[in-house]
Amino acid sequence: MKTGKQLQSIDYDYRVSDDGLLFCKWMDNKAVTIASNYHGTAPTSIKRTQNDGTREQLACTEAVRDYNMHIGGVDMADMLCCSCGLSRKSKKWWHRLFFGLIDRTLINAYIVYRQTT
Structure with a gap:
């Protein structure tokens, strides 16, 4: 390549x-x-x-x-994560990964909620 x-x-x-x-x-x-x-x-x-x-x-x-x-869609998810995310400081890498996954889960739940109501 x-x-x-x-x-x-x-x-x-x-x-x-x-x-x-x-x-x-x-x-x-x-x-x-x-x-x-x-x-x-x-x-x-x-x-x-x-x-x-x-x-x-x-x-x-x-x-x-x-x-x-x-x-x-990626830009929108990043914007929503920054505006209301669980931005926690941590020295352990897996804490940041865990909180990032929680952020994405909450954002996806919010999007599904907005589409159904």
């Missing part, structure tokens, strides 16, 4: 393992690396709005397209 310096802007490279895992590196502003056991290698495209308002079609893989379509 090409390194980040070998990829040009809006270029991608991928490899598929013997087990069917897809490893894709896509160069946007920075290199984005994605591993997937669900997506194939079929080329597709995404639409990107430039600073001047024009829209441009960019070539990518299915995994990158899905990543770009659903990245807003």
